[in-house]
Each structure stands twice: as C-alpha cells, then as structure tokens.
Amino acid sequence: MEGDPESQIRVHSRRGSNVIHPVEVDTPPVSSPAPTPAPTPIVYQEIKHFKRWFPWLVPSFVIANVVMFAITMYINNCPKNSVSCIAGFLGRFSFQPFKENPLLGPSSSTLEKMGALDVSKVVHRHQGWRLITCIWLHGGVFHLLANMLGLFVIGIRLEKEFGFVRIGLLYLISGFGGSILSALFIQSNISVGASGALFGLLGGMLSELIINWTIYANKVAALLTLVVIIVINLAVGILPHVDNFAHIGGFVSGFLLGFVFLIRPQFGWVSQRVSQRYAPPGYSLTASKPKFKMYQCILWIIALILLFIWFIGGLVLLLRGVDANDQCSWCHYLSCVPTKRWSCNTQPMSCLSEQIGNQLNLTCSSNGKTRTYTLTNATSSQIQGLCSQLCR
Template identity: 50%
Template sequence: MENPSKPKSQIGDCSGDLRSSAAADPHRDKFPFFRHRSRQISRDTWLISVFVLLQIVIFAVTMGVNDCPGNSYGDCAAEFLGRFSFQPLSENPMLGPSASTLEHMGALRSNILAESREIWRIFTSQWLHSGLFHLLSNLGSLIFVGIYMEQEFGPMRIAAIYVLSSALGSLFAVVFVQDIPSVCPAAALFGLIGAMLSALARNWNLYSNKTSAIMLIVVISSVNFLLGFLPYIDNFANIGGLVSGFLLGFVLLFAPQLRQVPPHKASFLKSEIKRSEKLKEKFDRPILRIICLALFCVM
C-alpha cells in the first residue's frame, strides 16, 4: 500500500520510483492503450460508479412511471416485466418508454421551453435515456472512458468536467431542439472523450501505442454519435459536450497521476520524460489555460 505521507510525484519527478517492481501493480495492463510508463496510480473509482448507478436508477424509475401495460393500447415488449415493460417496438425500437413519458420526466422539447419556460429540463434531460439499448451503450462507454480518466486525474477534476460538459451539451441541444422529446445523457461522455484527447496531446510522449489509443477514441465516439440519429436522442448535445470537454481538459488536466514501470524501462522513460517536458511546457503556459477557459465561457 502506498504511504499516504509520501507526496505524489509529477511527470518530471518520477525517477525515484523507477526502482519499484511492476509486480506491485497487478492491474497495470488493464488499460494497455492508454498506459503511462510511470508510477502507480490510485484504483479508487467511486465517482464513475455513482454516476452509473444514478443513471440506472433513473431509467428504472422512468420505466416504472411509463407503465406500458396500464397506459398503452399496443402489445408491450417484454411484458413479463409488468409495469417496467417497454413500449411496442414500432413506437420505440430502443426498448424504452413512450415519448409522453420522456416529456413528463424532463426531456427537452422546443414548444415547452419556448412557451412554459421550463428551464429545469436542461438539467433533467442529461439523466434520461431513450431506451435500454441507449442506456447500455452509453454506460458501457462511460465505464471504460470514465474509470481510466478518474484513475489518471482523480475524481474531483473529472467530476467538474463531467458536470460542466453535460450542462454545456444540454445548452447546445436547446439551441437546436425540435418539437419532439429529446434526451442528451451522452454529452458528459463526450466531454470525457474530449478531455482525454487534450490529455493525450499534453502528455504525448508518455503514452504507449498512440495509434491504437486514437483509434479506440474514434470508435467509441462514432458508435455513440451514430446512436444520436435514432429517435429521442440529441446529437447536438454530444457535439457541445465534446468541444467543452476538450477545452476543459487543457484547463484542468495539468498533473496526471503516474504509474510504475519495471526497472528495465527506466532509462527509456528518462529520455521520454525529457522530450515530454519540452512539449508539456508549451501546453502548461497559463495563457493557454486562460484562452481555453475564455472559449468555454463564450460557448
């Protein structure tokens, strides 16, 4: 166990930890595409676990409120679930609630925002899903990306990026919202993806298998973006979340926690750190953080 009194080392300060064995971290290769060649990090991922649990609970509550057998005239999907069964596939192919239920639970809709001024929908729409397929796709991507980011940069900064990206994504959705209920829970996910891109740019030389890392980000983004063309999902929120997360990454993700490497890689790491510090100096200048923060506020 790591000594809590020992200060965490920064990127250029990890040579003293290079003697540690890789065996001290049996999960070191859990994320091989994004592995830092550096010291051990914390495995505490309570923040993403809380967000995932909340979204599952809210989806269950939404399906309970929907009560397909009691409120629908068609044949419900998965009727054995009782009031938690899904709307007919002809109405919602994502295995989810009806449009009226989504609207009742807080989805975005242009006429309601314009006439009733129900601004609170900007926040509630971030936690709703159009169906079970949407929920599983979003949470699967969130678990993979979110756990990695929380391990690398800690829960507080990731929580700020998650919440702010989600809020800005919802504001983007409001600008382009149509007269049908729409939800935007993936805005937070795209915010974390954008922050991952900026973190990758800042610490380029400290990542292994960079091509695979970029390809994996592209695949996750593409799958979730394509889902945005299905009913009740807003892709404008995803775009807003991605841009805001990228900007916030340059503002907040300036000191990643670092992992261990085996001793035989020590000399290679030292040379990489020297090259990385030159690149990092360009990205760590306060002027860049100020510009990115200003752009985020303007958005």
C-alpha cells in the same frame, strides 16, 4: 544526478502507477588522502508521478442512471396507459410497443414528465433544469446499455488518473454543454441521454493527450487510436433518432474542459521535486524549473476563454428563443443524413381523434394514415401512443 557520482535519479517517460525502488549500486573506488566510509548510493529507478485514485464516482453515475430508468419505467406503467405492451410479464415495467419506441423503453410523454429536454418549456416556462435532468434519462434499454458501457470503460480509466472531482465536473459540465447545443438545433422533439456527457469524456481524453504531449511514449499511436474512436462515434450520430448535436456539444465542451482540468506538471518539475526530497544534506540543486510548460499555460488560457464564450453565448441565444437552423441551413445534416432507407423528418407527431362509442378513429396529420381502434374512453396517453405508432 549530473555532478554527483554517488546519487542518480532516472525518470522513465512511460506513464503508469510507478513506484520508487531504492536499489544498492556498486560505486567505483575514489582515491583520497584519508579513506572515509561512504554512504551507500541510491538509484531511484522510477518516480511515482501521479496519485492513483480509487474510482467510485463513475460507478455511482452508472447506478444512478439505471435507477432513474427503473423509476421512469415504473411511472410509465405501460399496461395502464397503452393498448399493447412488450414483455407484458414485467407488469408496469413492461415496454411501449416497438413501433412507438424501438429502443425498448417508456413513452415520450413519460420522459417529458420525468425531465426530458423540451426547448419550449425551457424558453417559455423557464424550466432550465431540464438541461441537466435530461442527461440522467434514457429512451430505452438499448440506449441505456450503450451509454453505460461507454461510461464505465472510459470513466473508470479517467477517474483512476485524475480523481472524482475533476472527472465529475467534466462529466456534468459536458452534458450541460451538449444539452445547450441540442436545444439550439433540435426544437421540435424532446431529447434525453447521457451521450453528451460521455462524448465530453472522449473530448477530455483528446485534449489531455495534447496538453500532456511530452509524457506519452507512443504519442502518434495514442492520438490516432483516439481520433478513430471519436470519428466512428460521431458518424453513428448521423443516423435518425440520434441526437448528434448533443454529442458534438458535449465533445467540444469536454475538449475545452480537458485543457483546464486535466493538465499535468512536466516531468522536469516532478523529477526536481523528487531530487529535492532525497538529495543529500547540503547538496546544491540547479535552478528550479516551472511546473508547467509554456504551451500548456497558453492552451489553458485559450480554453478557459473559449469555454466562457461558449456557455454564456449559448445560454443567451437559447433563452432568447433563437433557432440555430435559421442561421445555418446545412447544419441539420450533422445530426441526420437522409437516405433511401430512412427519413430525417423531425416534425412532432399529431393526430386527429374521434371517439364514437367504443370506436376510436385516428388520422395522422403528417402522413394522412387513418385507423380505427376498439377502445372505450381512451386516455390522452393511449391516444398519443397510438398516434406515434400510426405516424411512423
């Protein structure tokens, strides 16, 4: 410490789970009229900047999503409700036909029954809980594995650094924000998945890097790496059958929440607190430093205001039944870009059905295809599944 030849505090700018190590140091002899025994000086080589948390909430989220998928497949009961199934040896846990659900999962009617995001039911039947329940459901095995792998890798790291309360709130609120934007733009199909919440964690990582800029050693490298990861993931969202609006809504929500939840005190304040704790008795410290830098406080206030505007405004527009596509004619390209290889048609699938004896005749309303199935007393679930295959 400046002004004290016998005590020093060195602060390393590199982040991590640093600890304090007392180390003895030789002090040059000081001439004095009366030799007195001097205490052994201590150098605190590193400061324990931040508490490290044991991650348990993110693994619990992963388990909850897997359990919900298993329950969904049990209720789906493909052998009973469909003409054909994939992996029939799994019994009622077998998957819908690949043409109906290429992700290896349940039917859309089962997902809707379990709480998928259906805009018409949110607006006209006041089932707003679907904005939350949809983030715990997944369309298939591939969908579940991709999201849970990302959640485990990103979420564990964040929970270790910031604790379960802040990361849990960041995850849930970001998922809610993703559902709002998805509902404003995608109103003809149901939507499920934890992707919005997962992108919220990515957005939180980016804002955490910005608001805590001074504590990073390799700032530019960390920023570029994170931006590349985010851009790649958002680019995947322009493929068909991927709800990129949930990704964007979750990312923006998490980005703003990161400024609020993931703010760190500046190192000058941290080192001063350590100095106060270990300073010799009667030693006078310099004027106290603020806990947060000015730019951190400004970003915190701006983010809080924007969050309030976004969530209140989005909910008001959604509950009024506003279709955001009417206000933005090009925004649908953010979720799907049509090419020669695929179409971005999101119109709901419907078929005209006629049962004659044991013959079921189906005609797809969108493409005009007609097919006859040998099926006696077909249920509505079976007709809907066959219609989905015929219209694809």
